[in-house]
Amino acid sequence: MNWKITxxxxxxxxxxxxxxxxxxxxxxxxxxxxxxxxxxxxxxLTLLVGIFMGGIISFVVRKEYTKTSE
Structure with a gap:
C-alpha cells in the first residue's frame, strides 16, 4: 500500500x-x-473552541509584541 494512502x-x-x-x-x-x-x-466542538481561543490569544500577543518592538 502506498505510504500516502496509509x-x-x-x-x-x-x-x-x-x-x-x-x-x-x-x-x-x-x-x-x-x-x-x-x-x-x-x-x-470543545476542540474547535479551544483552537479558536488559542488563535485569538496568539493574535493578541503577537500584535502586542510587534507593537512594543517597534
Whole structure:
C-alpha cells in the first residue's frame, strides 16, 4: 500500500473508532443553555473552541509584541 494512502487512512480510522466509541448522548449545561448531543460531537466542538481561543490569544500577543518592538 502506498505510504500516502496509509498516511490519509490512519487518521480517518482513528476518528471513526473515536466516533463509534463515543456515540452515547450526553447533556452539557452552561448557564441557562443546555445541549444534548453525542460525546464525540461535544468533544469536537470543545476542540474547535479551544483552537479558536488559542488563535485569538496568539493574535493578541503577537500584535502586542510587534507593537512594543517597534
Amino acid at each position: 498516511l490519509i487512512l490512519l487518521p480517518v480510522l482513528v476518528v471513526m473508532i473515536f466516533i463509534f466509541q463515543n456515540h452515547e448522548i450526553t447533556k452539557v449545561n452552561f448557564l441557562f443553555w443546555s445541549l444534548e448531543s453525542s460525546k464525540a460531537i461535544v468533544l469536537f
